[in-house]
Amino acid sequence: MQKFSQVNKEETTMEDSIKNKVQQQFAKNAEKYVTSKRHAKGEDLSLLVSFSKADKNMDVLDIATGGGHVANALAPLVHRVTAYDLTEEMLTTAAEFIRGNGHSNVEFVKGDAEQLPFSAASFDLVTCRIAAHHFPDIPAFAKGAFQVVKPGGKLLLIDNVAPENDDFDQFYNEIEKQRDPSHVRAWKKSEWINLLESVGFRIETIVCFPKPFQFHDWCERSALPEEETALLETKMLQVSQEMQQFFSIQTDESGGLLSFTGEAVYFQAIRPS
Numbered sequence: 001m002q003k004f005s006q007v008n009k010e011e012t013t014m015e016d017s018i019k020n021k022v023q024q025q026f027a028k029n030a031e032k033y034v035t036s037k038r039h040a041k042g043e044d045l046s047l048l049v050s051f052s053k054a055d056k057n058m059d060v061l062d063i064a065t066g067g068g069h070v071a072n073a074l075a076p077l078v079h080r081v082t083a084y085d086l087t088e089e090m091l092t093t094a095a096e097f098i099r100g101n102g103h104s105n106v107e108f109v110k111g112d113a114e115q116l117p118f119s120a121a122s123f124d125l126v127t128c129r130i131a132a133h134h135f136p137d138i139p140a141f142a143k144g145a146f147q148v149v150k151p152g153g154k155l156l157l158i159d160n161v162a163p164e165n166d167d168f169d170q171f172y173n174e175i176e177k178q179r180d181p182s183h184v185r186a187w188k189k190s191e192w193i194n195l196l197e198s199v200g201f202r203i204e205t206i207v208c209f210p211k212p213f214q215f216h217d218w219c220e221r222s223a224l225p226e227e228e229t230a231l232l233e234t235k236m237l238q239v240s241q242e243m244q245q246f247f248s249i250q251t252d253e254s255g256g257l258l259s260f261t262g263e264a265v266y267f268q269a270i271r272p273s
Contacts, residue, residue, distance in 0.1 A: 044158050044209055044264055045069060048129065051205065051268055052156055054078045058124040061148060063113050063141070064131030068094030068106075074127070075103035082123075084109045084116075114140035121150045129158040130264070133176070133186040139195060146199045152273040155201060160211065161265045162186045168246055171239065172262060178232050180222040189265055201269035211262045212248075233257045 048070065054060070054077035062071045065083035067090070075081050075098065083098070083106055085091050091108045098106050111117055113128070114137045126145045135141050145155050160176075162169040162185075169188060176183040187195075189206070196203055215236075219229045236249060236257055243249075248261040 044266055045073060045129065047207060047266055048127065048156050048158060049073050049077070051266075052077075052125055052127075052154075054125070059122065060125045060127060061116075061118065061123040063116075063126065063128040063145065064134070065094055065108075066090055066129075066131060068098045070127050070129050071106050072098045072101055072103065074125075075101075075106050078125075079105065081106045082109055082118075083107065084111055084113070086110070086112055114144065116144040116148050118148045120147050121153075122148050124150055124153045125156060126153070127156045130160065132157070132159045134182055134184055136184055138187065139199070142195050142199045142201075146201060146271060149271050151271055153271055154204075155196070155267070155269045155271075157192075157196075157267040157269070158264060159192075160186045161192070161263050162188050163246070163263070164188050164190060165246075168243065171243060172247070175232060175236060178228070178235070179219055179224055192265070192267060196267060196269045200271065202272055203267060203269045205266070205268035207266040209264045209266070211264045212259055213262060214259050215257045236260065 052074065054074055056077070056079055058078040060071075060074050060078050060081045062068075062074070062081060062083050065071050065085045068083055071081045071083040071094065081103075083091065083094055085094070085108075088110055091110055095106075095108050109117075113131070113135055126149045128141075128145070132138055132141065149155060162172050173183070173185050176186060189208075193203060193206075215233065216229070219232065224232070233256065237251070237255075239249075248259075250258045250260070252258045
């Protein structure tokens with residue numbers, strides 16, 4: 001049996017704690033993520049489906065399927081979709097949504113994005129949309145995705161990203177964490193490029209999307225209590241003018257926080273044949 005050092009044990013315990021937070025957060029808000037317009041629609045989802053070049057011979061793995069929107073969109077175009085998620089309540093809600101749309105070629109599997117239980121080279125496409133910032137060990141996820149996709153197959157990844165500026169990166173990840181304790185870290189674009197290439201992928205396409213957030217909708221989706229919402233609002237309104245401009249922080253007539261803008265990125269990467 002493999003033995004772990006004390007450091008690794010501590011890391012494992014910390015990662016388990018984070019994953020427990022993820023399960024708790026998404027279990028209690030599962031329905032919100034299915035019905036969320038931002039998750040259910042959006043140009044990023046349309047672009048993923050279009051760029052996938054999906055066909056009836058393809059088997060797809062959708063990692064951290066969440067509300068099941070990617071699985072639902074690809075199901076009528078491919079042979080089979082495996083919708084994979086850590087949280088049982090999310091899978092149950094996604095299954096109701098997808099089966100309710102008449103798709104019978106989707107399998108729902110519970111499991112960890114960093115420990116994929118699938119055979120090597122099993123899938124033509126591996127997808128993951130707006131989820132990786134919840135993963136404690138993103139390199140493990142990337143390595144696993146590379147292993148389970150077929151040579152010539154592709155990873156289609158969308159996630160929120162942090163700015164390249166270190167101060168802006170820190171601010172963005174702090175407010176995300178304050179709003180949602182299951183948030184781990186949004187990576188910079190440069191970090192994603194380096195990681196995907198280092199595990200063996202060749203990046204084909206990168207598309208950046210401005211991502212406007214309506215502040216109160218953003219907080220309500222994670223069930224943030226009113227008192228904590230107020231604290232977060234105050235924090236965001238007190239940042240420097242430079243930071244307010246970068247994140248396009250907008251206020252209403254009374255001076256309350258109305259909206260701000262982040263960024264999401266679509267990465268399309270191929271496993272070379």
